[in-house]
Amino acid sequence: MVYQIYPRSFQDSDGDGIGDLKGIRARLDYLHDLGADVIWLCPVYQSPNDDGGYDISDYQAILPEFGTLEDFSDLLDGLHARGMKLIMDLVVNHTSDEHPWFLESRKGRTLPDGTLNPYRDYYIWRPASEDGQEPNNWGSHFGGSAWKLDPERGEYFLHLFSPRQPDLNWEHPEVRQEIYRMMRWWLDQGVDGFRMDTINMLSKVPDFPDAPQKQDERYPLAELHFLNGPRLLEYLREMRREVLDHYDVLTVGEAPGVSPELGAQYTHETEGVLSMIFQFEQMALDKDLAHPTPRWTQVPWSLAALKEVTGRWQHVLHGQGWNSVYLSNHDVPRMVSRFGDDGEYRVQSAKLLATFLHTLQGTPYIYQGDEIGTTNVQFRSISEYRDVDTLNLWREEVTEGGGDPQATLERIWAQGRDNARTPMQWDATPGAGFTTGTPWIGVNPNHTTVNVQAALADPDSVYWYTRELIRLRQDLPVIVDGRYDLLLPDHPQLYAYTRTTDTEQLLVLLNFSREPVTLDWPAASPPACYRLLLSNLAATQRPELHLTLAPFEARVYHALSSQEVPQA
Template sequence: MYLLIPCPGGRSSTARTPIPLQDTQDLMTSLAPLVTVRNDQDAWWRDAVIYQIYPRSFADSDGDGLGDLPGITSHMDHLAALGVDAIWLSPFYPSPQVDAGYDVADYFDVAPEYGTLADFDEMVAAARAVGIRVVIDLVPNHSSDQHAWFCAALQAGPGSPERERYIFRHSPDGPPNNWGSLFGGPAWTRVEPLTGREEDRDWWYLHMFAAEQPDFNWEHPDVHEMFREFLRFWAGRGVDGFRVDVAHGLVKAPGLPDDALGEDRWRGTAVDDERPKTADNGPMFDQPGVHDIYRDWRSVLGGIRPDILLVAEAWVDPPEQMAKYVREDEMSQAFNFDYLKSPWRAPDLRRVIDTSRAANAAVGAPTTWVLSNHDVVRHATRFGFAPGAEPDDGIGAEDPQPDTALGLRKARAATLFALGLPGSMYMFQGEELGLPEHTTMDDACRQDPAWLRTDKRTRGRDGCRVPLPWAATGPAYGFNTTGRTWLPQPDGWGVYAPAVQESDPDSTLSMYRRAITARREWQLGRGEVEWVQDLPEQVLAFRNGEVTVAINMGDGEAVLPLTGTVLVQSWSGQTGGRLDAITVPANAAVWLAA
């Protein structure tokens, strides 16, 4: 028995997506009324493959150990050959780099270590020349403590207009409330030690992340106007979209009430130090006022180019709540973190696909799919652990180590399966190479503020941010010509280099290229999902137009009654000819053309 819901990304308004009724009982009331027609049906981002670039680690043109914008430009041919529709750049703005650029000191320039505005313009032009769009990070929850506004606020003193742009509070008895930073420790810092003035005694400022990242006060009109100008400035330089950092965190609950988790928010709710990170909920997240901000931004962008992308980084549950961010007059898309977090079990994966597509369909929005980014353990490593044992907070040399071969095998299958789904696909640099996490990094090299602020109990995100290998040998494996790197690369990194994989038809890079090409050719991003029934418990298969996509998440091979010609498969050795049934190995995926 099935419930049919509209497929908002389909080529026609009659496209339907079957969802098992037993999995959707809790969604029934939230799916009405359904929105099936929107003015952005033909927007480029509805079925785009978007490739995240972490500029510090992509490619270094001047040999100082840090990636830069000319380095990105120099490898535009790799991105074009991969077939992506857009690149998304993590922050490249002037910054003290306390949080790798997410502490922005100037929102309208390029950090000198990354290049110049002219280098940015050249990179955009190079991308456009090969048909690639450019998306950049927007960091609106907080600035750097070196931002001109915060420096002026400290200098101006208590009660000044300058301090109203941030969240300062007077509290003689300790922090104004019990909020904890997501990087560990309290979310409040004393002002007096920074200014040395008696008048600042018992004054505090709020920072939901590092102390060097003070939160903006989004009740102040200057904050609204600065970010409107930010959108105009960068869109005027040819930017096609904005990824909004901490999109659910800008507005705080009135009165700043205490939080149930307190200062140990970063640890979660368990009683030991191994407890996982909890969802971002509480009085500092997902407040109704954030939606007014995004409606305003959509209005601003609509006056420039109506198809400019806004994508939310918002760790919000449940899917119906997340869907509020992607209503037509707000964001274009939101990252599907439920998909990223789904364990290696077929029933769990299907449930995430069904519920997220249903929730987005209710507001006429496409669904996104993502497996890795700069904040999580790479999926080629995550999947090397048993389901339920996947690490959330980084991996060190003394921690349990993954099964590297198994992790890569599952990662290839997971990526191929995700690319077959309708909607947009987000990729993290290096995953097309099968790049794993650096799991044995010397702790002395770690730079993530979470490592220090949690008393070195959270390894942090450095393991996924290691500079990319471009060559099999040589200094820094081709990252630059000097061998300097801001984070150390593991020994043997060169086996993942594009130059090594180019000529191997079974390589991870070759699989990615074939899949992205076939995805575009068969218009899978604009298609539908029709689940194939009566399959083994750990097997999922669906029809998307004329293509059948299947994944075997079990430990043994599965003989599946699926017909067609193999387009792409995740395992080595090509399967040719038309098939009336196919044997899919354990932890593998395949596409079949009717």
């Protein structure tokens, strides 16, 4: 199990309101007791922090507000002493515009002494179009054009994200070698691998053509021109050959727009280039991708679509590659608010979602706080938000666009990235046990009831249930190796599936609704052959002929061997 930490919001050790490395070090026993095998640390590098640390100005330095390289070494030692591993966020599609490479690159192709600038092509520079506008119509993920005119160089540079995040030019061999040297440096420090940010965006279509536009869309996302580009596999194979094959590492690539077939190719045990990837299909279930809508417009998601997406990835990668299994991270809303019910059924639905994640084939990821059922937050003023994407949306729609502030705020409540970035809720004190000072972003008001201290004291909490799921994965090979098969594919409320090997079978029943579900036990499989392993509500140990699952009830059954089946 991989546990993701957003350092700024996990634990503050010095009262400045910002989480830090010493704070994480102080919570290692908590993470170990939960059952985490690997910690994924979001960026702690030197950065002006325009985009939560994903704009790096020095890859081999720690941002002072997080601590020092000595603090990092102490954290790594503490993890390794407990038998845990650490993977770093590797952000190499882009840097900060304050990185020395960019500062040198913007000086132009030649230097004042007439020599060629060695950094001239470290980034993607293009002249203006014939009409004096951007080189093409590509849009940024954060809104607006993906190009910015640099007055010093007199050309446009590409930024698929913030204008403070210029894209590196992976066509340049020396850029790649710089990255490989940096990766080796961290691995030599003892780091156990990398989560590779936007890794399938490294290769762009070289002639940078315009992207197709929807009606009234000025700057479309040109994903067909920069996702899984023509040289991506070449770059990743080179990275593996020059760096990764020389260390015992775990790698997970963030790869939006990847199909299961490509996923199997990227993660194949012998021929692949990565240990696993993050695919994004389930992250689009509540988005209308077919029609032009305002950014972050939410539509109802369907259980049928979740079954379809999950099934494809489970089947295609089985025996070929390896899945990453997740429903939340630092970039998306809280999973219980998005896919469950964060009101009356918060505890039940958080447990149900955890059951789903931990009984699929693949490595499960827990984002900090999900193990206690942390929910979205609804700040009442835009001044309380910190995320660059959120603030850009507000500027475009409200400040400059004259739109309805309340309507925009409600979309932020549902989809904004700061939902995942509020401080970890350790206890009911004013700083939520996160800080003794003023937190960099407000704590969720429900921390007075939803917190770790309360969860540890309650044997029926989401925490203890999640810990039991983690133990089950460690004890039952069928959860790791078993084939996934969907049952009742057309049922509108129930998600039912089996995990099967030659010697054992797991049956998982999940009621994804606020209404009870009743069904007959399949005649071909006598209920006496199954025993209940786990349920998020009280349930009988053996399945009844007529099952009724309460709202958001989850049950996991284990098939008994022939010797264990009770005799008539």
